[in-house]
Amino acid sequence: MxxxxxxxxxxxxxxxxxxxxxxxxxxxxxxxxxxxxxxxxxxxxxxxxxxxxxxxxxxxxxxxxxxxxxxxxxGSHVPIDERDENEFGEAAAQEQKLMYQDVLNKLAKLPRDQQAVLLLVAVEDLSYADAAKVLDIPVGTVMSRLSRARERLQQELERPSIGAAGNIVSIRSARE
Structure with missing residues (x-):
């Protein structure tokens, strides 16, 4: 023990x-x-x-x-009576938190298999071989999923977020 x-x-x-x-x-x-x-x-x-x-x-x-x-x-179940109303919505306290949340949201858009490989290798620092054991897949599959996950996440991060486009206000001239 x-x-x-x-x-x-x-x-x-x-x-x-x-x-x-x-x-x-x-x-x-x-x-x-x-x-x-x-x-x-x-x-x-x-x-x-x-x-x-x-x-x-x-x-x-x-x-x-x-x-x-x-x-x-x-499906998901949220017992409303047992939750504090602050758990349902939260105002962003600072820009860093917004960026962090944006990365998490874009990470969540990745397919689960790519997400798992990226988290195990990049965040938890597992070797390709260890990640392959965890996921019960070949090492080559780990490498290809990781490559696709990194590429797709990079594309997502370069794309403006949906909420950001909604915050842009166009200014019209008074003469129009």
Missing amino acids: QDMLVQVEPLIPALRRYARSLVRDRVAADDLVQDCLERAVSRWYQRRDGNVRSWLFSILHNLAVDQFRRSASR
Whole structure:
């Protein structure tokens, strides 16, 4: 048990980061990480003598995919009575937050397979081989999806956001 704790505990912040980037909800991400850790503890004996980090990310990724499939089939549910009204809308406090949100929104437009590869390699700093293990795909597929994801995200970032175009006011002459 102590061996497991020593190997797993330092990985929890990275798991939380990856979960939050996947589900984009702090509470749901924490639940996802907890489910991942529960599964890892209960199946610790099943792990191979490989990289514990990629094994945990595989568990987390597979749980997230299962969750996406379930929610897609039944739709989203927001209990309005249990939420604070500030959770439904939030004014931008500064330009940095707007840019950050814009990047997240454009990242969310990527197909899930490209999104997962980009997050694992670029954000979580997994090697191509480890990302391939997590996603259970060949390394070449990781490289091609990553290339397409980077290219598509760059195109999205160079394109003005929809909200930005709506904020432009044309000035007309008084003589018209």
